[in-house]
Amino acid sequence: METCHSPEQSNVTSYADTTVAIVITLEVFAGMWINAFIVSVICMAWVRKKTLNSKEKILLFLGSSRFWYLCISWVYSISLIIYLKYLYVHPIFQVLNSARNFFNYSNLWFSASLFVFYCIKIANFRNSFFTYLKVKIDRIVPCLLLGSLLFSLVMGITVYSTTDKALSKNFNFTCQGSIWKSSISIDQQFLPHYFIIGVGYAILFTAVIFSALLLLFSLWRHKRNMQTNSMKDLSMDAHIKAMKSILSFFIMYSINFICLILTLIYSMKNENDAIFLIYLIQYTFPGFHSLVLIFSNPSLEKRLLGVLPCVKCKFSSRENCNKTRSP
Known part of the structure; x- marks a missing residue:
């Protein structure tokens, strides 16, 4: 049975928890x-054009999964920090944990699919299989998205089942820290489940690395051919812009994988503060990479730059109205 902290320790802990909750809220x-x-x-473009290309389909699924992942992660983290007594009411914790894992996995699968899609569309190789993929990629994308959803759903159901079995055991919660430590012990009891999750992440990371290497080699060869022929190609700027976007994503994906x-290592060591710090880093990935995608997409960038001045004008007009109304 855990021993509760002194009032001074509780005040320090509550202050730290509040700070973490505020940072998570801002990030999310x-x-x-x-x-x-x-x-x-993308939805407005869909209504206007009545159709979506393969890239827009991936971005639609990716943006949706990231939105709900961040939303559920915020509820999960805030409940874990502040509303512990409500979190462990059956089946709130099981549902939140499984939904969070489902959207996290779908987010990673969709982002890896976008990475592979860029590789097949941009890179040029005289390989029959690669040529076949380039021709059939638009037909492959819907199957890839559906497969990612199904695999993520299986992982979410598995998380719910394993968490429910663990929580069915009798845990004694005498203070706030004991509930969080009990969740850590749940993680330790299901190492095979985490092994499956780790294998899935490793597969995704391998696909991202392989795609990045292919793109780098294709760009290098394209640049060498241009220098040899003393020609300028308009597609060179598109190659460089896409490579910047993909390399930035590769760096962020690597940090997320680390x-x-x-998280798995510190879960075994009961390092709660380190795990929350890792969560803070992980929550920046969906937003920051999506921002990179916006500025690497001309239509999205144009819309964003068009929206920001409107927001600024609205705030300035409200301030002017308030000044005129004030005596």
């Missing part, structure tokens, strides 16, 4: 706004 709501913007722009491994 910024990421939710960015991904909601992507989804809304955070996953660290």
Whole structure:
């Protein structure tokens, strides 16, 4: 049985928890706004054109999964920090944990699918299989998205089942820290489940690395051919812009993969503060990468730059109205 902290320790803990909750809230709501913007722009384009291309389909699924992942992660984290007694009411914790894992996995699968899509569309290789993929990629994308959803759903159901079995055991919660430590012990009892999650992340990370290497080699060869022929190609700027976007995503994806491994390691060591710090890093990935996608997409960038002045004008007009109304 855990021993509760002194009043001084509780005050320090509550202050630290409040600070973490505020930081998580700011990160999550910024990421939710960015991904909601992507989804809304693509949906308006869908209504206008009555159809979507393969890239827009992936971005629509990616933005939606990231929006709901951040939303549920915020509820999960705030409940874990502040509303512990409500979190462990059956089946609130099981549902939140499984939904969070489902949207996290779908987010990673969709982002890896976008990475592979860029690789197939941009890179040029005289390989029969690669040529076949380039021709059939538009037909492959819907199957890829459906497969990502199904796999993520299986992982979400698995998380719910394993968490429900763990919580069916009798845990004694005598203070706030004991509930969080009990959730850590749940993680330790289901190492095979985390092994499956780690394998899934490793597969995604391998696909991202392989795609990045292919794109780098294709760009290098394209640039060498241009220098040899002393010609300028208009597609060179598009190659460079896409490579900047993909390389930035590769760096962020690598950091996210490292955070996953660290989460598994610190879960076994009961390092709660380190896990929350890793969560803070992970929550920046969906928003920051979506922002990179916006500025690498001309239509999304144009819409965003068009929206920001409107928001600024609205705030300035309200301030002017308040000044005129004030005596």
